[in-house]
Structures are given as C-alpha cells and as structure tokens.
Amino acid sequence: MSDIAALHRAALAATRPRIAAITADQWSAHTGCDGWDVRQLVNHVISGNLWAAELCAGGTIAEVGDRFDGDVAGADPVAAYDESAELAAAAFEAPGALDAPCAVSYGPVPGSLYAGHRFVDVLIHGWDVAAATGQNRTLDPALVSACWDVVTPQADLLKASGMFGTEVTPPEGADSQTRLLALLGRVA
Numbered sequence: 001m002s003d004i005a006a007l008h009r010a011a012l013a014a015t016r017p018r019i020a021a022i023t024a025d026q027w028s029a030h031t032g033c034d035g036w037d038v039r040q041l042v043n044h045v046i047s048g049n050l051w052a053a054e055l056c057a058g059g060t061i062a063e064v065g066d067r068f069d070g071d072v073a074g075a076d077p078v079a080a081y082d083e084s085a086e087l088a089a090a091a092f093e094a095p096g097a098l099d100a101p102c103a104v105s106y107g108p109v110p111g112s113l114y115a116g117h118r119f120v121d122v123l124i125h126g127w128d129v130a131a132a133t134g135q136n137r138t139l140d141p142a143l144v145s146a147c148w149d150v151v152t153p154q155a156d157l158l159k160a161s162g163m164f165g166t167e168v169t170p171p172e173g174a175d176s177q178t179r180l181l182a183l184l185g186r187v188a
Contacts, residue, residue, distance in 0.1 A: 004112050005092040007146050008119040012085040014140055015045070015126030020078050022133055027077075031132040032165070032186060033125075038132050042081065043073040045125050049084035052118050055102045056091035056111055088118065116150040123147055124164075124184055137188070144177045155183060 019042055027039040036044065047068045054064050073080050091097060092115045101108035123143055130137045151158060158164055165185020170178050178188040 004115045004119060004150075005089070005098060007143065008092055008115050008122070009089040010140070010143060011119050011123040011126065011147075012049075012089055014143060015122050015129070016078075016081065016085065018126050018129045018133070018135055019045075019081050021135055022077075022129065026133045029132050031128050033128055034165075038129060039073060039077070041125060041128055041132070042077050043071060045122060046072050046077070046080050046084045048118060048121055049081075049088035052114070053084070053087035053091040055104055056088075056094070056097050056100075056114065058100065060103045061105060092118070120147055120150055120158075120184075124181075124186070127181065127186070131186075139177050141176065144180055148176060148180050151180065151183060158184070 022038060022042070027037065029038045031038055031041045033041055033044075050068045050072060051064065055061075072084075092111060098110065098112040098115060100111050102111050102114040104114055107114070123139065124147070127137055127139055129135070159167060167185055168182045168187055170182035170188075174182070174188075181188045
C-alpha cells in the first residue's frame, strides 16, 4: 500500500469540494449515517481531524477532554474543515508520526493504523456528503483501491465498532466502489 499519510491527505482533498458545494438549504438534509444530518456529519469529520492532530502529536484523550465536543464547524464549516484538514494531514506527515503510538480510544495504536482509520473515515464520509446533497458520488478509483486495502483486513473489527452501517450485499458484478461501500453498509 502507498504511503498512508499521503492517502489520508488525498482523501481530505477529495472530500473538500463536496463540503464546499453544500448549499444553505442542504445542511439539515438527512444522511445515511444514523442520527446525523449533513451539518452533524461534517462536524464529525472536522472533530475527527482535530482529534487526529492532537493524538498524533502525542496528546491523550484526557488532555483533549471535551474541547472538540459540540459544534466545531462554527459559522463557516468550509473554513473549519480546511483548517482541521491541514492540521490532521500535517500531524500524520510529521517525521516519525506513523511509527509513534497514538492514544486513541481503542489503543494505543501505531500512527499508521490510526491514519488508515482516518483515511477511511474521511473518504467514506465524503461520499456520504455527496449522497445526501445530490452531488457526484464517484470516488477516485485509486483511493477506493487503497481504502479496500485498509478495510478488508480489519473488516470484522470495523463492523464491530458500530461506526459503519450493516454490510449489504452488492449486486452481481459490482464495481470496486460499490463493493467497498456495501462492505461499509452503504448502498451505492
């Protein structure tokens, strides 16, 4: 698999135009993520980016506390996304970050594993935003392939986490994006 930090940055970049294209009337639209409208989903991604920057830099959950609870998207969710995305990407790209332990809720785990989970989260939630707002849902095939490589060895763990929907059966002959989304509980 290619450099996970670079893949994470690419997923952040691929998700950004989808967030920027959300219109004022779409922020309260339902998403396929239980209990989250579009704004709550984007807020989740921003919060995840902020957490990644802190934990990847050696912070602990206790040190972060409740700083990223509630609305971190603020008055300008696109600007909040941009700032958080750059912080998260830079954190994983820092020398030694992928080898260092990250004190995540299911860890500590190597930074490379955490970066892989953030890569999946950002890429798939970018698709969720596109689906909820009527945008083009096509993901970059190289990112889909890399995401498959991250997800499949950990599929049971990811399913058990409750963070993704219940796996659905893709149609016969489905393309790789459809198969990936189905594995993560989404109908393409």
